[in-house]
Amino acid sequence: YTISPLLGVDVQEKGKTAIIVAAVVVVGFMLVYYWMAGLIANLSLVLNVILILGAMALFDATFTLPGLAGLVLTIGMAVDANVLIFERMREELAKGASLRMAIHNGFSKAFSTIIDANLTTLITAVILYSGGTEQVKGFAALLFIGILMSMFSALYFGRLMFDMFERLKLITPGNMLGWSFVRSGTAFDFMGKQKLATVLSLGLILGGMAVLFSRGNDNLDIDFTGGSMVTFQFQDNPGIDEARASLEKEFGNDLSLERLVVPSLEEGGADEIYFRLRTKDEDTVDVRRKVNLAFENSGHELTKVTMEFGEPTEIPKAAEGETSTAAAPDFFAGGTEAVLSFSGEVTTSTVQDLFLEAYAGVTGNDALNSDETASLISLVGTAGSGVDAKESSVKRFSQVKLQVRPEVSKEVVQQSLADMQQSMTDRPILDEVNTFSSAVAGEAKWSAIKAILLSLAAIIAYVWFRFTRLAFGLAAVVALIHDVLCVLGLVAIGSVLSRTPIGPMLGLVDFKINLPMIAAFLTIIGYSLNDTIVVFDRIREVRGKNPNITREMIDASLNQTLARTLLTSATTLIVVIILYLLGGEGLHGFAYCLLTGIVVGTYSSIYVASPILLLMTKRDI
Template identity: 35%
Template sequence: MYKNLQWKIYLILGLVVVSLWMILPLNEKINLGLDLQGGMHLVLRVDTSKIAPEARAKASERALEVIRNRIDEFGVKEPSIQLQGVDNIVVQLPGVTDRDRALGLLARTAHLEFKMVSDDPEKLKEAISGAAPEGYELLYLDAEPFLVKAAPALTGEAVVDARVDFDQSAFGQPYVGFTLNAQGARDFARCTRENIGQRLAIVLDGKVRSAPVIQTEIPSGQGRITGRFSQQEAYDLAIVLRVGALPAPVVVEEERTVGPLLGQDSIKHGIRATIIGALLVFIFVLAYYLLAGLIANVALILNFIFTLAGLAYFHATLTLPGIAGLILTLGMAVDANVLINERIREELRAGRPLRTAISNGYNKAFTAIFDSNLTTLIAAGLLFWFGTGPIRGFAITLTIGLLSSMFTAIFVTRTIFEFLLSTDRLKKLSMVELIKQPKLDYIKIRYICYALSILIIATGAYAYFSRGQGMYGVDFTGGQLQEYSFQNSINIESIRNSLGSAGLGDAAIQKISGKNEVIIKTANDTVKKVNDQFDKDFPDNKYQLMRIEHVGPVVGKDLKSKALKSLFYSLIGILIYVGFRFRHFNFAAAGVIALLHDVAVTAGFLALTGREMSLTVVAALLTIAGYSINDTIVIYDRIREVIRTMPKVGLKDVINIAVNQTMSRTILTTLCTLLVVLALFFYGGEVINVFSFCLLIGFMSGIYSTVFIASPLILVWEGFNSGKNKK
């Protein structure tokens, strides 16, 4: 055995052992995203417009510190709190599904003030009529009005401890006791000494919590806040007082809450889709390529292991779109193996010895594999740059998977072939050939194809723009989406009547086919109102809140802008790279027009089938752009080769020859990828159904546009340039 072969085998075995050590056991080594394990994703904006200009510079950093301390006190396992931009804080809380409590804990300013209450009834009447005396403000305790001094006698900054206790004289009612620092204790003692017999309002975030009469001086620096607290509310109030107030109010700009039931359901569907997709690909590749297919399947298994190891090494989070990326990578990894095997088949057909045929097959396939994967990586990189949450998880998984697939397809499979050849175990390499090389004239029918594409795109565009704002989901328009799962069957009319009773008659309602689940879309946060109404109207039909997605108008506009930028920059990146690699702008321009064609066709079918544009759809469109160019690059690579080997053949014939020579590869790779996408579509679950639908349409459009749009457009562009030169 050759030495250079030995180190290759040891390297592969070493990587396998290390990778298995890194990923096993899976439930401990792979971090699951919030959409799989349940939890909350929040984007909080620090509203610095309501504080003094000199305090704005450090407000976001101080707010981050306060929120982190509150979460630590709350006891969340492995939270993520990060500052994003100037005034946004991104918070991820795994396992937390009590949204009301979490939002109350994080978004509450907790600005505590002690204010003296005026006992002048005339001044109180003036304030109630809308003319509060100077230096006073009108506040309420439930419905009871209090006229208090605007300037506080003491603030919560003096609080050093807060705890929950129970008032035995009030049937164990919980209250929050607090302790002040030394200076606060002196100020509190002076205040109570000078105002015996008067009422002191304890004000939290602009609302009176209690207003006891001062009976005597309180020198201890200790007090209590009473009110109609539940035990949990009292504990949460103690946390925020103990940690301290936020320096400025915070606004929830984006919220994505996933219940544990939906997370478990997503994992189940994801695993099922992965197994079915993998089996379909394995069986097809093995049946078609025989021994070469078995070697390719070994590479696919290793690719799966290496991808998971990459996720574990970088401490990346596996999200539901990430699982989709994992499955999709499996289909796309076959692309390289098919390219290599088809090249080997061509070499064997040309009469080359087996060893030479294998060597030439790998060498000739390399540039096409490298170029096609790099263009997909451009799209994945932009997805990560502009994406958020689970979409970034998809981009990371896709990137690691593509890099791993290049290693396994090019290095691992070649090493196995070299091992079999060096040990004389491989004498003959047989492959099934169901798809013979055609001899069609694609250029001849190009105008029919152009007309067909224009008709399809125009129909889709009409449907798209006719829907107006209804074409966009809450990611881009802002608003709230709530998904409910009922124990028994439920019809839309009952839901509509129930929401109408709650004053939400304008809510959009969608029933999930085959399930007792409904999706409700409203302009504002209506969770409590909907829950209360459902409790009243459906007492015998238990329900669970599966997920909540809330996007503010500012974030919605920002996400829309980022989505357009990501699509634009991906097309520009692909245009520049293809133009650079093939040294012809007409190649690049034709390829990008074909990509735009696929994106437009997919968006059109999205509109025609009543689906919405969302961040998940944008991820699918970018994936389509990255994958669709793969087929185009393979044909471009073959055109370049034919031009070099047949310099006297005209461009029209060169294009037809190249497309015919690569047709079997184009059909086979698209078929393998469609097998995994179909598994995603039928078995991946409702959450990523629209994602897999887009891929299904986009990939089918991709094979059509590569053959009938991109390739003939090179000739059109060449003719256009020739005409300009003649002039």
Template identity: 30%
Template sequence: MKNSIIWKLIFTAVIMAWAVLSLFPIKDTDFRDYVLAEPVDNAAEFNELVEEADSRVTENYPFVAALRDTANEKKVNLHDQYFPHIKMVREPNLQRANKIITDYLYQQSRGKLHLGLDLDGGVSLVLSIDAEQDPNAQNVRLEKAVEIISGRINALGVAEPLIRPIPPNRIEVQLPGVDLQQNPELIVNLVKAARLDFRTGHRYLRPNSDPNRGPIDNVGDLKSLPLNPGNPNGPSAMYEVLADERTDAKTGETTIVKYWVKKIPEAHGDIIDEAYIDMSTGSPMVGFTTTSEGSEIMKNMTQRIVDENASTRTDELLVVVLDGELESAATVQSAISRNGQITGNYSQDEVIQLVSALNNPLEFALKVDQMQEVGPSLAKDAQDASISAAMYGAIAVVAFMVIYYLFSGVVAVVSVSLSLVIVLGVLAGVGATLSLPGIAALVLTMGMAVDANILIFERIREELVAGKSIKNALKIGYDKALSTIVDANVTTMITAVILFVLGVGPVKGFGLTLAVGIGASVFAALIISRALLEIIVHGGIAEKVIPNFSIQKGLGIKSLNFLGKRKPAFICSWALVLAGVVAIFIAKDDIMGIDFRGGAEVVFEFDPGSKDTLEIAAIEDMAVANELGEVIPVFQSEIGQNIERLRIQVDSEEGRTEALVNAMLATFPNAELVKVSENVIGAAVSDQIVFNAIESIAFALIGILLYVALRFEIGYGVGAVVATIHDVLMSIGLFVILGQFLGIGSGQFTAPMVAAVLMIVGYSINDTIVVFDRIREELELNPSMKLFDVINRAISLTLSRTLLTSITTFVAAFALFIFGVGVVTDFALVFLIGIVTGTFSSIFIASPVFYAWHKGDRKHVTDHEYAKPTYEWEAGSKRATKESDSDKTSGAPA
């Protein structure tokens, strides 16, 4: 076996082993069972500790907390005595060390892929701005508070949260896969105000006596002291006692160090531009950069401290105070301006939480009004139906590839299946949450992932038709396809990276998933598929078992005059886009779902024995029968209580909640329903997320334009951008027309629709670049051919690949549309439209725009072409001489 094949197999085996290991455990393991199965030192002693912790467990006091608290009380270091094999930064503080170990073990016991709110429910919190704490808190904008809470949750690694305002002063937060009993600090970090002050102070020295007040040694005590301790008669200011907890690195003993800290701050947290985790000293600290104005404030403040310490020997300190508690007291050796550090006795988790709070400062603290467990928002039968639809879609892709490409199709299916394992492994590694639209997106990714394989197979087929041997056809096919695969996926990767870097919430999550999918599919096509094909070809299996290597047949498409039909196609296409825009304007009051425009929420109590009749599917059927529009029913129960309620969200149309209550009472008379409350709810998808998605797409299009302009030529970039804009507008418009006027789909936009539109962007670019890459190649191969004919030839040569890729993705999306339910159906419908428009635009929009940009003259292409980079596999290729031509000289029809 050739060395090149061996290293591909080894590399593949390593990647696959890592991906599979990243997925396990797939399901959560009981924490007690998990720790008992872990290898431990002093097993008998550890079992005694477990038994003692068992005796303390209650419904509201889980085993993980009981084990940690028992170890703390017995002065037992779990790491040193039982789990020394777990690598961790040395933590001398016993309580923190034990928390780090139990948190680590708890996370290891959980399944690596978490299910979203629609599949598995989660925890719901209702937070409110505490107006009693400070009357000015009423002036805080609720939207700003929602934005800050979103930033904190995302920084803490909770994926796919639902966050919506409840006017006038409350916020609902739903978190999938979070155990608040195991991680109560999460709530504390969500609701803390994070008011940061930079102050000055001195080391506290307890006086022997104070005739007026006695010994001053309580935190919070106030006293007027001289600014310069060496000059008792000098100017004075109000100081307070604040304390810092320090742990001896050798003994682990904790001591309290107190400071006199000036009451009035020198500066506030608004001078910080960004906080980050700083590991430069080997221990976690908080690093920060200041704003341009803050840099000058920080420089003046620290320079004054340095100068006064040098002249008066006052030993003045720079003190950082967060929410009234001392975080750091440091000696200033030299002036600080742009960058600084907040040092303290922090664990890694504490630094992460502090950085999150500083980057998302909330002026006023929040309080927790309600805390419930919520059930899945999607009914069990709906879950089963949509998961079955995903399976049907995957089976359809497999069947098509095997039927059309025979044994080669089997190779493609194997490589694509392995790429999906890689995608899931990466998502599990980053702690992603898998929702039902996410599963649907993976199926569509599978349909799109065969694109590279189809491109390669079609290139090999061309070489076989040209009379090449199987071995040569395989090598040449890969060599020719490589440039196109790189260009197509680099442009899509630009989109993914920009969405991830600039996006927030679901936009950022989609960017990550898209980037991982691109990398995995390219790896599968160029490494896995090639290794398998090379084994088949060089092992002689192809000639003996599979006649003609089973990819020699094509669609038989000859050169067609696509460009000649560009004007009527262009006019009809943009007329349809205009019709979609008009439809959106006409139906503007109905196209936005509850996720986007908010609505109302009604909470019911019910007879627990009748819950079987209150199935989510039955409630949704009731809503359809009574024309109540979109409804989102979920069950919730107070944490620590055995009380369950039904919460139903509806749109905000006048009289809707009253109609809902009446319909529920009439439909479920035996459930003993009682309306408990009714609230107005805000949008789960904020204006910021919508604006951010549009902004990210705009920057992605600019990035694509620049890349294509540098890699190809500016005309190609303009064509690609125009085609992408066309596809997005047409897909949205047709979705509204079909749903609002023809009754196909809901015609309403929900949160997953953001991801569906972003998928269209990626699909459209990929398809267009394949055609453009072939145009560029044909310009080089046919130096005397006119531009009009070159474009027609390039489209014809890539049409089989375009249609085959569209078919595989279409059958996957069609299965989701036919067999799925609810949001999955709409998700699939949007993408079905996107597939058709993307295929159409690569032929009748992108290519004609490129042709018109150069006025039909191939010399214009040459004159405006940048000196593109030459990839290694293109080294030695000769660029052909290009001649001027136009429609008139070619005699081609307009």
């Protein structure tokens, strides 16, 4: 598999560090809490991750930030499957069952719950993949692979390990399940707190929506509004707050800024510091101008890269009997080529932008916005002249060969290169210049909304089919809508608080809703749905053949699944909190959504989905 260059080296390194730390903590937690059963769960998790990475490599899949969201959800659901089985075993042992029978009944009774929870999420993944944007498809693809692998590792591999360990007498009733911080037989009156929970939910939703609507388009990143993204570097190393203050003088508050730390590939070398600016201004020429003005008298000098170029020469045509690729492709043969040398390393996309801008000035063509004009040139980095990042497809070179098609005269190429050379001498280099058109952004927004709505409809249909009553499907979706609204509100509130003294203390920034954050919302939906299905499955079991659902049945079901709910939430929260603290600014908004979503999702499975189910069944829905 490959890691998408969109993640950036900074996000890659910090994301990997966060995931490794989280994995160590989760593995340690499972060992301490479940002892030998925890060891088997950890072996299943390791197998799960190996199978996922193997499947990604087999299909040559690309690892994106939404893909990371899918991996987090997959790990959460894999842990949950093991916890469901183990807590069932604990119940069986408490009833006096033998070890072998407890293992058999634990897997048998948890089987339908695990299948229901995973199949519901699997259906969602299929719909998201078929109707979502490329980023949403990345989330759906990894989620689909992850669910299949986690079911295999938990239900088949886990059972195999338990049977083998039991026959070898490596596990006993005393060492199998460790200890429990949630005592069995709890009798909390969850339904009795319903009025308080309703007030809390309504207050959070209404307050959050008020802040959300008051911010308007300020809630949205350029993925959904259109705009530009540029990356630049300083000769020194100013703080991000100082850099943001300088940029706000030119751009106003309509920007977001990330500080990226790119580790040196040379042993003992200094890390490189980059800043990535995202603004709703779609004119990249204007963005370049404003960035230059912002730091002109700031005391911090942006990095400049100068260029030298050799004499442009004609590209040789293929000789008779020689294939065109041996000399040059047919459409470049007879054109002009030149070798460009830079004082620092640059990407070929940056060189293309600079050359086309100079070409536009010479010819009057709108080079920056024309794919046809861009196809006139070819840029290839000279082997050995730059850094090929080991874990990314991004390449930076200090020497690049430029080829221009014969439609452009040698004189125009030479003048364009001279203007480009002068331009680079006069102004700093801006790397990774990207434009997001408002039309494409609008399509992405509606595509994401449509995929989510279709997923909710599919959830209602499947849960209705499995639980034989529409009320179950509607109650599950009401809880999901509750979760999404709460987290949307918390994102807006977090953005407002980021500009107060409390913001930096909590690690809050001006969060913007973008495509990776949509993946986080989809993760919340998947996690909350999994939680709700587990509770509904226990309600169905407690109800038995009774056609009615009572308040007592729901309280009993919630108490019986309480240990599993708290354990799954705790392990998933460990992953997300570490991602939030160590993942860096590139993962901050994404991790914030997951963090608030898991808390809200756990709450809603108890205090929203179950009461709504009771209300609907009383009305015979």
